[in-house]
Amino acid sequence: MTESWATFGADLHLEPVAGRGLRAGLAEALREAARSGRLAPGTRLPSSRILAADLGIARNTVAEAYAELVAEGWLTARQGSGTRVAERARPRRPATVSARRPARGGGPSYSLQPGSPDLGAFPRTAWLSAARKALAQAPNEALGYGDPRGRIELREALAGYLARARGVYTDPERIVLCSGFAHGLMLVGRMLRARRVRELAVESYAVWVHRKLLADVGLRTVPLLLDGAGARTQDLAGLSAGAVMLTPAHQFPTGVALTPERRAAAVDWARTTGGLILEDDYDGEFRYDRQPVGALQGLDPDRVVYLGTASKSLAPGLRMGWMVVPPGLLDEVVAAKGRADWTxxxxxxxxxxQFLSSGAYDRHVRGMRLRYRRRRDQLVAAVGDRVRVSGIAAGLHAVLDLPPGTERTVLQAAAWHSLALEGLSMYRHPDADLPPRDALVVGYATPSDSAWGPTLEVLGATLP
Structure with missing residues (x-):
């Protein structure tokens, strides 16, 4: 059977230098590719027959060009190894700014920034086992573009898990998968803007990136004040917002839970005005000193868009999130996402x-709950006699209140000790009428086990 040249060999893009004849032009193109580093040392070149067929020239022309470059030392040719770019042809690359290391050795040596789990605790073995089973059982059509809501297998598994673990009322048809909370928020924001909503209320302390995303889709955010009982949802009636975004189970960053009365007030506002509640359940699985706080969505599934993510429970790099959408808004949210599942x-x-349905997810969450609780307790033991620690009944972060006027000084000290820290002030809405509060938002899940002890010591050295 005659083999086609197109069935074997590596592709090589070359444009012979014009005006020098075929052989000389081809040799110069190869020489320049090796000289510039586009063809790295050790790169195996196509055989003379394959390259000649690719370029539409005689094989002898290619063979002669190869022989010339071997003689010059640009290429090597050995029996059984083919023709390769010679090692001596490695170009010297100029140093770039990005390649230089700062005087103190790069980025911070320690981090207590919130928003990330312990990435070293990702369940690699269990995840690999689930991946193998999923691949073995995947139907062929799973490799196509698919439903814009996402794979039905995951939506079914999520519907069962969210109902059982978070008290969410849903079915697979109302779940839309996305690539994380920010993506889901962007889609809902587009839907609200298409409905001519102009303003959305947000908690007076919240993630500034989320406010920026809402602004990017044309929504103005107005602050909803916070106190020890959570967001003052009773104040919604006095605002002109058509929607509100809440973190009811564990407010970020202050760490308080929204009381039942405030939950009821939010739902009453939504029913009375036709408004919409966006529920960010970013770390609802992690609680320590209290009974589980279920999802606000359970109070009125028709007025709440529930948003969840695997970023805190597993890893943000998975880019996996989900929305539970009220039936009357589902088509609009799907339309905002597009005609195919691009996530x-x-x-x-x-x-x-597979990870959810096998019980591996529950086992992982339980194990991490114990790990994070130990870290929280160690954090409190290390600094609790020096600063007030709050917001620690659940979640992956704590708030350390500082003496008035010291937040900036402490952050500067942290930078001097190569510790990445965030102050509470960076989360404050610019239009919020709030009394000053100096504090740190400490993400105790972020360090690896080996770095946890040294990070606590450095934190202690930065506190007043």
């Missing part, structure tokens, strides 16, 4: 579905 890969979705 996380189908295989990752199937893997998470």
């Amino acid at each position: 996380s890969s189908a295989m990752d979705q199937l893997t998470l579905a």
